Amino acid sequence: MASTTDTPLVLKSGTSWADAWRRCLAVAPEAFQEDRVLNLWGTSWRADGRALPATSPVDGSPVAGPPRLDGATAQQAVRAALDQHRAWRHVSLPERRARVAATLDALTEHRELLALLLVWEIGKPWRLAQADVDRAIDGVRWYVDGIAPMVEGRTPLDGPVSNIASWNYPMSVLVHAMLVQALAGNAVIAKAPTDGGVACLTLACALAAREGIPVTLVSGSGGELSEALVRAPEIGCVSFVGGRDTGAAVATAVADLGKRHILEQEGLNTWGIWEYTDWDALTAVVPKLFDYGKQRCTAYPRFVVQRALFDEFLAAYLPAVRTLRIGHPLAVEHPEDPFPALDFGPVINAAKAKELDDQVAEAISRGAVPLHRGKLSDTRFLPGQDTSAYVQPVTLLNPPPSSPLHHAEPFGPVDTIVLVDTEAELLAAMNASNGALVATLSTDDEATYTRLAPQIRAFKLGRGTPRSRGDRDELFGGLGASWRGAFVGGELLVRAVTRGPADERLPGNFPEYQLVP
Template identity: 85%
Template sequence: MATTLTLKPGTAWADAWQRALAAAPEAFRDDRALNLWAGGWHADGRTLPATNPVDGTPIAGPPRLAADAAYAAVRASLDQHRAWRHTALPERKARVAAALDALTEHRDLLALLLVWEIGKPWRLAQADVDRAIDGVRWYVAEIDRMVAGRTPLPGPVSNIASWNYPMSVLVHAMLVQALAGNAVIAKTPTDGGVACLTVAAALATREGLPVTLVSGSGGELSEALVRAPEIGCVSFVGGRDTGARVATAVADLGKRHILEQEGLNTWGIWQYTDWTTLAGRIRKTFDYGKQRCTAYPRFVVQRSAFDAFLAAYLPAVRSVQVGHPLAVENPTDPLPELDFGPLINAAKAKELTDQVAEAIDRGAVPLHRGDLATAPFLPGQDTSAYVPPVTLLNPPSTSPLHHAEPFGPVDSIVLVDTEAELLSAMNASNGALVATLSCDDEATYRRLAPQIRAFKIGHGTPRSRGDREELFGGFGASWRGAFVGGDLLVRAVTQGPPGERLPGNFPDYHLMPT
């Protein structure tokens, strides 16, 4: 007899929303979030209706500003910047540390908001918050040496980021930028995270940090957040189409920039036999439904090893757990240990499902297709944003799944016979952030790895974005501008000695300001 699941008590969206209002009453008004600029909260902008991906019910949408209001916010941020850049480093450290203490106090609320707004399972939502807090604490401890002989930028740093890591990417970057002496501006992602980011921004603002948080369409706000002369640096995380437009603008204007864009991260299998180790790592690659910039949706496999690869791969992918992130059998049960819940919205789920169907129609071979029938859901809930794991062999070259990052739980496998074919298939997207090559022989790995166009390459192990002292960037179309991580993240948003050249990918390296 099937067990009827129920929502874990205290985790409903209504509970999370009321906790957000109690934690930051100044940042909300009734059923809407406010915009933060000029040091205060404003009920401007048009709030659009929004639904959560977990069960499709309404939640608070972003209060979208018009372009003229965004310009006013940028000008106000410059005023904050001019005052903050002269604030002594010990005081900046103390205020950032106080903000981190406040974020720690509200850690579970921030994580619960992430579950509802972007569909993260509880474990991964907590990890997103923890990585932001722990990462910035490391910078607070190390910042003295990092800024020695350096000064803040002439203007504030503008942040435009994707929705998938609001805390560990966006809030982390904002707090480090402020620690380095800059006012910071952030646009809430269009697809989710506004309540979580609003609470985080409110906690930071209470400690005197110069934070601006606004919402709006990228097309309407980009002139202000990218091209405005007041902006000292642009930090962008997102897709290649939008990133290319931002890259053109910042190159024309000579602005500092950090542009992280999508890429097809690949895992190569060549002259390899340690299948037990590989099998233990496959399931982990499905964390958050592969909605990560460092996910591995493509396996490039030596044809002669394909049978052994499948014997390791298929049991692992069949073990992946999908379902409602907050559904339990009994009220006292802990929240479920899922690999992923919904995709970011039903539209993305349909797009990915259609791409899979089209690829199969054009010749791709389905090796695995998961089933939601036995997944843990609440009775009668909307599951339109959920997609089970899918694995396709040899998607056709005309399919987006052949050359682009799916940003969802769809793996593709490409078979190769030669080293040249291996490298060509692993470099299909003209640059990536990470890659992995599994081969038994260390010398073979050292010979092939430099020919893979990814910033980080693992020998049989997955790579991640990383933070603290670990550097991060990309090759080809996956990255533009300054590399970040550790000292380089601070160098990217501060000025050094005359003639300094920032490490990274720049169209006209010699034109970059110092």
């Protein structure tokens, strides 16, 4: 357990899990009990299911776990959501706008509590936790201001939208999507992520429900609830964010049923370096690429580097990666100090940390070359705290083809580098995962970029700069196996959850066609 200062670190005043829980009980007593969160369906908060134990990735201490509902209860919740949907779809647009705007005001009022819950539940540093909350609020407010032309000539779906999302962005992805879906005239269902974020999501749903938003919140095993949340005939659309294995099962189900769907899946996002000299720009961006320990769908875990430039690449990359600030997101020298400025804290849990450590060790044993490994002594911890969910940044050269690090997104602070000699090798390496959400090509020559860019299979491509999901009117999707169904972002999100002309072909990646806007 190490600290970068000589003074033992302490927890910032007023930021303990007990402090956060007391505030939740005071703000939303209908949704929280002394020892658990509740689920919301049929307009009532209910103590259904057994609350599963959970621990914080920050220090291994107990936090609220998601109740485990059974399939029959989930079916009841879906039927109740359909009743809400049939009423809500006839609520006027001005009324829907007013209720969503009131929800945003409530979220703004409790912004810091929502962010603190994200710190404890999923390990986000304070800066990134606040950004997750703010992006949700600001993004939905953009839709509130501009929704009228987006829904003109369109109608809500026939049933509620079922949202099944990963744990890493409960606010800026999941809550954002739910509120826009409701603004467009749909009732919304959310399955709380199993690995973290249930208290934050519960508080957000409580604030929305108070303003009359038709929201349902359930939790439990994905396998047990999928019959209700994916296959039930009452569901009008399935919106999924997660891995390819689970996404493929959801895709099969919705394809069989002909159901509207938005399925965001992972891909190996790559950063290519070819005939490039602006190394100061690369050095500046490398630490930003490690935000939240690369636990996001638009992280860049793979650099594809022209062999002749490898020495210059390392001279730019290694000093940058050595500046990363890691540790307990709430550990300070004095109780009243500002929150620590960190690039990332823990990964989502100790099991994920062990998986990453094992993958790195196995890759090295099979020939990968370790270029950088962070040191525990450079990490900020409280004295004696559990550190089992923390992973130091690692950079490997040439992971072997047998390693998961060669072909899949690690979802943690592990970079891999492969070297190439020709443009054909560059393109093959950048397209290693059959489609990605984002990619970047750093090259000095504009003509080279223009020639190679169309051959890189990513929905968003940057020239020397990282791409991300984006906000407001920025579109988002994926190519190949990284995305199935309708694309989102801007007005496409509204189109994806409403009905237009009978012959409409939504922009998206479907079995029968692909339409890129």
